[in-house]
Amino acid sequence: MDKMFHAVRLDSDKCTGCINCIKRCPTGAIRIRSGKAKVLKELCIDCGECIRVCPTHAMKAVYDHLSITEGYEYKIALLSPTIFGQIRNLEDLDYVMTAFKKIGFDDVFETSRAAELISEATRKYMNSKSYEYPVISSACPTVVKLIQLKFPDLCSHVSPIKSPMQIAAKMAREEAINKTGLDTEKIGVFYISPCTSEVTEAKNPIIHGETGIDGVIGICEVYHQLVATMEKLDKVDAIANSGLIGVSWAIDGGESAALMSSHYLFAGGIENVMNVLEEIEEKKFKRLHFVELRACDAGCVGGILTVKNPFMAKARTQILRKYLPVSMNHLETDGIPTEMLLGASINPVEGMKLSDNLFDALAIMQKIDGIEKKLPGLDCGACGSPSCKTFAEDVALGYSTENDCVFIMRDQVQHFAKQMSLLGMNLGENRADDND
Ligand code: SF4
Ligand code: SF4
Incomplete structure (x- = not known):
């Protein structure tokens, strides 16, 4: 028995990173990393929704012949x-x-x-x-x-x-x-x-x-x-x-x-x-x-x-x-x-584990809250995570960086451009002073 076996598989060569699947997955089990989908096995419930929506047939079902x-x-x-x-x-x-x-x-x-x-x-x-x-x-x-x-x-x-x-x-x-x-x-x-x-x-x-x-x-x-x-x-x-x-x-x-x-x-x-x-x-x-x-x-x-x-x-x-x-x-x-009768009771399953240590887990939760506050809450998927909340988790756990969010990136570019233009104005004024 393969404990990580899943009947839904990805053919990376066919994946275009279009994000259709991450928007459809009910458990947020898919990320786009380096332009390709990646299935987090611990979150996948084998519903097959990603297979239904994948336009390139990169997601497929595995079964015996x-x-x-x-x-x-x-x-x-x-x-x-x-x-x-x-x-x-x-x-x-x-x-x-x-x-x-x-x-x-x-x-x-x-x-x-x-x-x-x-x-x-x-x-x-x-x-x-x-x-x-x-x-x-x-x-x-x-x-x-x-x-x-x-x-x-x-x-x-x-x-x-x-x-x-x-x-x-x-x-x-x-x-x-x-x-x-x-x-x-x-x-x-x-x-x-x-x-x-x-x-x-x-x-x-x-x-x-x-x-x-x-x-x-x-x-x-x-x-x-x-x-x-x-x-x-x-x-x-x-x-x-x-x-x-x-x-x-x-x-x-x-x-x-x-x-x-x-x-x-x-x-x-x-x-x-x-x-x-x-x-x-x-x-x-x-x-x-x-x-x-x-x-x-x-x-x-x-x-x-x-x-x-x-x-x-x-x-x-x-x-x-x-x-x-x-x-x-x-x-x-x-x-x-x-x-x-089922041999054992049905128990909750923890999907994405923050940490084995309670104090570390609380610290990570605070970090997630802080990151989420900086995000626009649009759940656009452009970062490769299915929602702003999961993106904040991915950043806090080190799987993504804040700059993967296009909105944070845009703000940073605008801030940088403003700094550059202020610097340019200062340089211009200094040159004018030199000419005086
Ligand atoms: S829907 Fe298909 S092509 Fe698009 S990101 Fe998912 S696996 Fe890749
Ligand atoms: S099979 Fe369902 S749960 Fe698993 S990755 Fe695809 S959409 Fe998500």
């Missing part, structure tokens, strides 16, 4: 339910699942099966009333990381239940061991993912704990081969085992609708998510029980590794639901099985 499956005796494709909305006129999940078997997988498992179990477990959790209102879904790793970094007081609101990807990976592996008798290391579980956020969480699991996933393949990597294979299918295997409750997790409001409660709210898109979190922090939603937040528009179908327009994929998923039973997966116990 199909070749990662080589070397495993038994290969399982773990499907995000977002894949179904990518396919036109789909009425039967088995078309997609059978096509995955034709392109090299031995088995296919829907994460929507685990989503149905999580919906049931969350209903039990909500009925227990042993939580702080409102409960915030833990399903989107980007949202949880955003809460840890920017809304630390809301960490205790995050649902303690693991994500569908993680629970499904365990279920798929166990089923495969029972079916084949193979040792676990001979079985490869490969998640077919819609987003960078889940790529990072699978490879560097800091929220949901060890995932048991051996590779994460972007939907965009397999899409064309999948569609071409589906077109040639004359019969399909009966593999699908999830209903509309699980498949609906792919689109906005799907997770909340399964809770059978009217006191819920959904928000998708990183700016909307930040606005909702701010209002929860201000205790504006007093009657709300559950909040479903996704970093992407329209829900997970809007992930950066999908192929189709998110709203089109959402519409297709809604139509597909007509052909599905309500739910196919149910918990076998009265309570919530402990293996479905």
Whole structure:
């Protein structure tokens, strides 16, 4: 496990230093230094916004390719339910699942099966009333990381239940061991993912704990081969085992609708998510029980590794639901099985550390205040930092100098010019005196 792994990378050669990305990044994780973007890994939450706005494609998503499956005796494709909305006129999940078997997988498992179990477990959790209102879904790793970094007081609101990807990976592996008798290391579980956020969480699991996933393949990597294979299918295997409750997790409001409660709210898109979190922090939603937040528009179908327009994929998923039973997966116990719970609580994360020493940190904070007072407060980004506040922090920590601010530089040039002109006038007067 690479603790600094992020699925969003920069190709410096393509970066023109245009500052589009620093203005868009929700956590202020990007700086422009020497004309090129630089991502501060400790602040990056893998939302993919910088990829969406980069005009030169210098920011890109990293994911595994199909070749990662080589070397495993038994290969399982773990499907995000977002894949179904990518396919036109789909009425039967088995078309997609059978096509995955034709392109090299031995088995296919829907994460929507685990989503149905999580919906049931969350209903039990909500009925227990042993939580702080409102409960915030833990399903989107980007949202949880955003809460840890920017809304630390809301960490205790995050649902303690693991994500569908993680629970499904365990279920798929166990089923495969029972079916084949193979040792676990001979079985490869490969998640077919819609987003960078889940790529990072699978490879560097800091929220949901060890995932048991051996590779994460972007939907965009397999899409064309999948569609071409589906077109040639004359019969399909009966593999699908999830209903509309699980498949609906792919689109906005799907997770909340399964809770059978009217006191819920959904928000998708990183700016909307930040606005909702701010209002929860201000205790504006007093009657709300559950909040479903996704970093992407329209829900997970809007992930950066999908192929189709998110709203089109959402519409297709809604139509597909007509052909599905309500739910196919149910918990076998009265309570919530402990293996479905996060192993550790969600805690705040300090982004940019000022100092390990409290007195030094206070001194740096004073310095930041002093520098910020000299700045115009326009958050123009011309200095290479996303805002005047972050620029003041960068200067105080020695990563930038005050002269990187064009306004401070302009004032200094004007001051210098004034001094020069005064000096010139003095010299002129002295010469006039000499002539007298
Ligand atoms: S958006 Fe960011 S990464 Fe892309 S060219 Fe501009 S500065 Fe570079
Ligand atoms: S992925 Fe999101 S958080 Fe990370 S650098 Fe890009 S915009 Fe910022």
